[in-house]
Amino acid sequence: MHDTAFNELADLALKGSGQTLVPSKAYLISARLAPIARREGFGAMEDLVHCIKARANPVLVAEVTAAMLSKDTGFFRERDQLSHAVNDVLAARLAAVPGKPRVWCAGGSTGQEAYSLALLMAEAGLTEQIELVSTDLCKVATDKARAGVYNHYDAQMGLSIHRLLAHFNKLQSGEWQVSEALRTPIGFRVHNLLETASGLGKFDVIFCRHVLSGMSRTARARVAEHLAGALQVGGMIYLGRGETFHGLTDRFEPARDLDGVWVAAGTANTAAARAAGG
Amino acid sequence: MKTCLVVDDSRVVRKVAARILRDMNFEIVEAGDGAEALTHCRARMPDAVLLDWNMPVMNGLDFLRALRREPGGKAPVVVLCSIENDPEHIHEALRSGANEFIMKPFDADILESKFAEVGLV
Numbered sequence: 001m002h003d004t005a006f007n008e009l010a011d012l013a014l015k016g017s018g019q020t021l022v023p024s025k026a027y028l029i030s031a032r033l034a035p036i037a038r039r040e041g042f043g044a045m046e047d048l049v050h051c052i053k054a055r056a057n058p059v060l061v062a063e064v065t066a067a068m069l070s071k072d073t074g075f076f077r078e079r080d081q082l083s084h085a086v087n088d089v090l091a092a093r094l095a096a097v098p099g100k101p102r103v104w105c106a107g108g109s110t111g112q113e114a115y116s117l118a119l120l121m122a123e124a125g126l127t128e129q130i131e132l133v134s135t136d137l138c139k140v141a142t143d144k145a146r147a148g149v150y151n152h153y154d155a156q157m158g159l160s161i162h163r164l165l166a167h168f169n170k171l172q173s174g175e176w177q178v179s180e181a182l183r184t185p186i187g188f189r190v191h192n193l194l195e196t197a198s199g200l201g202k203f204d205v206i207f208c209r210h211v212l213s214g215m216s217r218t219a220r221a222r223v224a225e226h227l228a229g230a231l232q233v234g235g236m237i238y239l240g241r242g243e244t245f246h247g248l249t250d251r252f253e254p255a256r257d258l259d260g261v262w263v264a265a266g267t268a269n270t271a272a273a274r275a276a277g278g
Numbered sequence: 279m280k281t282c283l284v285v286d287d288s289r290v291v292r293k294v295a296a297r298i299l300r301d302m303n304f305e306i307v308e309a310g311d312g313a314e315a316l317t318h319c320r321a322r323m324p325d326a327v328l329l330d331w332n333m334p335v336m337n338g339l340d341f342l343r344a345l346r347r348e349p350g351g352k353a354p355v356v357v358l359c360s361i362e363n364d365p366e367h368i369h370e371a372l373r374s375g376a377n378e379f380i381m382k383p384f385d386a387d388i389l390e391s392k393f394a395e396v397g398l399v
Contacts, residue, residue, distance in 0.1 A: 161372070170364060
C-alpha cells in the first residue's frame with residue numbers, strides 16, 4: 001500500500017474510532033480491508049481509498065472504519081476479572097441492594113466476553129437478576145455477536161468442553177451456537193465509544209478491555225470521560241492487562257483487590273471494605 | 279518436567295503435537311495405537327495423554343477405558359481428539375473417562391487453551 005493511501009486510512013481511523021494506525025501494521029490493515037475492496041470491485045487498496053476520498057459514502061466509511069479495528073477476542077480472557085465481577089462484585093451488590101445490576105461490555109467485539117460473563121452468571125444462577133449489554137463500533141462484529149455462532153476454532157479457545165456442551169448447540173454447518181437461554185437476555189448494540197454513552201444508561205460493572213490501548217491519547221481521554229459518565233455510584237470498571245486511566249482522567253482510582261479494576265476516585269477504600277464484607 | 283503420551287496412528291500428527299507440547303515444557307512419549315500406549319502406561323504412567331479416537335489395533339476409547347481400570351490409571355489427564363465432534367460422541371468420550379475433548383483439526387493455540395482448561399499448564 002502506498003504511503004498516501006495508508007495516511008488517508010490512518011486519518012479515517014483516528015477520526016472514526018480514535019485508533020492510531022502505525023505504518024508497520026499496514027499489511028494488517030490491507031488484509032482487513034481486502035474483502036471490502038474485492039466486493040466493491042477495487043483491484044488495489046489505493047482505489048478504495050480514492051473512492052472514499054472523492055465521494056464519501058457514510059455507510060462505506062463506517063464499514064471501512066469498523067473493518068480496520070482489531071476483532072481479537074476469545075472466551076474467558078483474563079478470567080480472574082470475569083469471575084471477580086460475577087462472583088464477588090455482582091453477587092455482593094445483589095445481596096446488598098434491591099434492583100437489577102447492569103453490566104456493559106464496551107468494545108465487546110464478536111461477543112465472547114459477554115457470553116463468558118453470561119455463562120458465569122448462569123453457573124451462579126444469576127441470569128435473571130443481572131442485565132448484560134455488549135456494544136461495538138463494528139456492525140458486522142455486533143451481528144456476529146448477536147447470532148452467537150462460532151467456528152470450531154473460536155469455540156475451542158478458552159472454553160472447556162463441558163461448558164461447550166452445556167451452553168452451545170452444534171449446527172448443521174459444523175459451527176456452534178450459544179444457547180437461546182444465554183443469548184436472548186443480552187442486549188447487543190452498535191455504539192462508538194467516542195460518542196456519549198448516555199443513551200445506554202448507567203452501569204454497575206463496565207468491561208473495556210484492550211480497547212483503549214490502540215487509541216490516541218485524546219481518544220482515550222474522551223472514552224474515559226464517557227465511561228465515567230456511565231458508571232453507577234459504587235460501580236467498577238475493568239481494563240485489560242497493561243491498560244491504565246492514569247494520565248487520562250482523575251475520575252478513577254485503582255481498586256484495592258484486583259489488578260485492572262478501577263473505581264470512582266476517592267472510593268477505593270470503601271469499595272475494598274465492601275468487598276471484604278465490612 | 280511433566281510427561282505427555284501422544285497417541286495417534288499418524289506419524290505426522292504425532293510429530294506436530296509433540297513439537298507444540300515440547301514448547302509447552304512437556305517430556306514426550308509417542309505411541310501409534312492404543313495397545314502400544316497401554317504398554318507405555320504400564321511401564322510408566324504419564325501426567326497427560328493426548329489421545330486420538332480413531333486408530334487401528336486398539337482405538338482411543340478402548341484404550342481410555344482400559345487405562346482407567348489400570349492401577350494408577352485414573353491419574354493421567356486425558357485429552358481426547360477427534361474429527362467426530364457431534365455432541366453424542368463427545369458425551370461418550372467424557373463418560374469413558376476423558377477430561378477434555380479437542381475437535382480436530384487443532385493448532386498450538388487450541389492445544390494450549392485446552393491443556394490450560396484441565397490445569398496442565
